[in-house]
Amino acid sequence: MFNKKNLRVVIQKKYNLNKVLPLVVIASGSLLLVACGPKNDDVFPSSGPDKYGFTAASEHTIKLNKSVLTELPFEDKQDFTDANRGFIATLPEFVVKYKDGTTIMDLSEYNFVNGDAPGSVNPSLWRQAKLNNINGLFKVTDGVYQVRGFDLANMTVIEGKKGWIIVDPLTTSETAKKALDFVNQELGYRPVSTIVFTHSHMDHFGGVSGLLEAAGNDVADIEVVAPGGFMEEATNENIIAGPAMSKRASYMYGNLLPRSERGHVDAGLGKAVPFGTFSILEPTLTVHNDETQIIDGVEFEFQIVSGTEAPSEFTFYLPKFKAYCGAEMVSKTMHNLYTLRGAQVRDAVAWSRSIDEAIDNQKEATVYFGSHHWPVWGQENIHDFLVSQRDTYQYIHDQSVRMLNAGLTPKEIAEEIVMPPKLANTFSSRGYYGTAKHNAKAIYQKYLGWYNANPVTLDPLPEYQTASKYVKLMGGADAVIANAKAAYDKGEYRWSAELLNHVVFADADNGDAKEWLARSYDQLGYQAESAPWRDVYLSGAYELRHGAAKEVIDLASMKVILLKTPVEKFFESMAARIIGPDAFGKEFKLNINFTDLGNNYVLTLDNAVLRHKLAPKDSGANATLNISHELFIDLVIGVAGVSEVLLSDDLSIEGSKLGLVRFFSLLDKPEGVFNIVTP
Structure with missing residues (x-):
């Protein structure tokens, strides 16, 4: 007779289950990071190390940073005029907390970003940080508004016939709710009629549940519009390499750093990445081709630009408002062809061509607005902005290819590439987020990969x-x-x-x-x-x-998105977590039967390789796990452990239960807390 209590003892004694759970650790859009760093609380003495050990700017650094002031046209204040244009109001205090009481966004942390740049900050970056500090609700044009500075991204609000059309509901539910509550407070309450996701990165859809909470109307009455492939890309991104990407992203966004003159001052695209509750909705209208749609009485002319900044993305023009939304295809910075958190290299030529198409198609636009930063007004100004963005990506591509064909290595190309003076003196083409140096290396990687042809690098x-x-x-x-x-x-x-x-x-x-x-x-x-x-x-x-951060992300905050992620992706991730040497000589076959989905997957382990396929139960399997989809996700994110799941009354197990535990013990548990700058 199977005794659950006895099995628990056997499991705990024989197997260290703490090493095998959760089964999958992911970072979607690489925005799942460790907790944010300490606030700026008078940490800096006038000289010497601060309380976190950061030293003062050296004479060499101060001299170099001062030289930047003579190299760029800092006297041009047009961006500041545009960033303030249409200002309606802001909140006197913007503090957003996670459900456990931790602060996920506090704009007062950036009050130190004012006046002239200190010696410890590049003046050009300081300028961008000051611009990104400008926050609140803004009127873009009649019928179009934006909330800026409350999140890494912008939320755009368009007056529809029945209610608000919301474009990109921010990163987290907490910031999105705060933003829409503020919109309704300032402009008067309207229900949400439509939600538009411009692309498949978390900072443009993750806050949708907070939006619904603030809207107060039935989700069944809301149309959800997204580009083709949105759900697949939004839910799948980074599942396989999630732990590594999450750790690297914590470096990229400075999550452990104090917000201060010697710490984090800005993210380039915005102030910072909020870390809260993430969610998603499936589209009710998917746009696959360049086409025109009437959405809540407003005409949208869509341009598909997938494969540029995001694998699923569109821009759109609103003829009624003569307004062009460039999504994240264009921003007030050079963007990443390769992002430091780790991702596949983006196609610079496709990116440039898509912007070129926009130049041809948007000649009637009198205002541009985007998913980040501030708008541009005037047809000539919009044209010049789009041209500089287009040529930035094309130039980096062409010059990198020219040099790699001359035999230069990635390091050499990065050292040699120099931007044309006109682009170098255009602030929107400066490297506040991407840089010419690491984008040039990305071009090399795209065409030639990691090997530079020198035999010494073949097996170093x-x-x-x-x-x-x-x-x-x-x-x-x-x-x-x-x-x-x-x-x-x-x-x-x-x-x-x-x-x-x-x-x-x-x-x-x-x-x-x-x-x-x-x-x-x-x-x-x-x-x-x-x-x-x-x-x-x-x-x-x-x-x-x-030392390295020991905190890990709360995967429970991702549950809504994980429930929308195809289960096949979790099996692919499990395969990448098989500890090869431990699995040598072992064979195992497992049925995972999702009782509520009506689907069974057969997992086969052989040659230390785990494969899966959608198929009826295999009668020759060593074990069968009959489990609900939600309980499986709880297992995946660590809400429920292996022993708890195996002993739960909410599932049934057929076959060898200890064999099932042995199988799970072959899975590695990447926690994303590894060292980077020490071995």
Whole structure:
């Protein structure tokens, strides 16, 4: 007779289940990050390290940052005029909390971003941060409004015949509810008639449940419009490599950093990524081709631009308002062809061509607005903006290809590429988010991959081995550190960082090397024009001084989206978590029968490879797990553990129960809390 109590004891003694759950850890849109860093609470003395260890800007950094003031047209204040145009109101205090009481967005943290740039911030990035600080409700044109600065992205509100047409309901339910409540407070309540998702990244759909809560009307009365492939791309992105992407994204967005002059000042696209409750709705109207649709009495002329900034994306023109929404195909920054969090390289040529099509199609537009940043008014200004965006991506592509065909390596191309003066002096083409350097490397990667054709790079030693050998060859750690300090004193921070990185990877306990490497990263971060570059450098410095973050994301906040994710994707993720050597010589066949979906999947383990297929129950399976879809998701996100699920009255197990536990013990548990700047 099967005894659940006895089985629990056997399971707990024989298998360490803590190592195999949750089955899947994901980051959708790479916006699932560790908790935000500390607030700016007078952490900075006038000189010397602050309370987090960040050092003061060096004379070299101050000099370099001052030189930026002479290189760019800072006297041009048009962006500030545009960012303030149409201002209606803002909230005197914008603080949004997660359900557990933690703050996910507090705009007062950025009150320090005013006046002239301090020595620890690139003046060009400081300018962008000041622009992104301008927040509230704005009138774009008659019948079109935007909420800006309450989230990483914008929420656009269009007057429809029956109610509000909401374009891109922000990242989290908490910020979206706050935003729509504010709109209704200032403009008068209207129900939500339509929700438009311009593309498949989380900051443009994740807040939809909060929108519904604020709207107060029945979701059945709301039309949901999205580009073709939206659900697949929105729910699938990053499932396979989610843990690594999540960790890398925490660096990219500076989640552990204080909000201050020596920490996080901006994200380039907006202030910061809020971390709260994420949700999604399935489209009721899917746009697959360039076409015109009447949506709540408003004519939308759609342009499909999928494969540019997002794999599923459209822009649209509103003839009634002579307004063009460029979604995220164009922004007030150079965007990423490759994002530092990790993703597939985007197609620069397709991106440029799509903008070129928009130039031809939007000649009647008198105002542009987008998913980030502030609008542009006037046909000539819109044309010039679109041309600079188009040529930015095409130039980086063409010059990178020219140089790779001349035999230059990715590092060499990144060092050699120089933007044309006209683009370099256009603030909307500056590298506040993407950069010419890492986008150029992306072009190389797209065409030629990781191998630069030099045989030495074909099978190099891993970093932890080369580090020890280099340090020994250079006369030991003390000699390397001495040379690194000399380089640091000359302002050669890239070189000092490279030298010290070898020492740290040869000996992670060398405190002197770690501190000087952190100091090098401080200065590189202070000099960076790109907000992600700054956050990456300073996050590296933070990890060197305080260790890697031990917090992990609350996957329960993703449950709504995971329930909409095809279950096949979870099986693909499980396959990528099989611990190969542990599975050598083992064979297993498992039926996972979703009792509420009416679908059965047969999972087969052989040659340490896990495969799945939708098929009737296999009578030769070692075990069958009859489970509801929701309980399976609870297992996936760690709300329920293996022992709890296997002993639950809400499912049934056929066949070998201990065999099932042995199978689960072969699955790795990537937690996303690994070190980056230390071995």
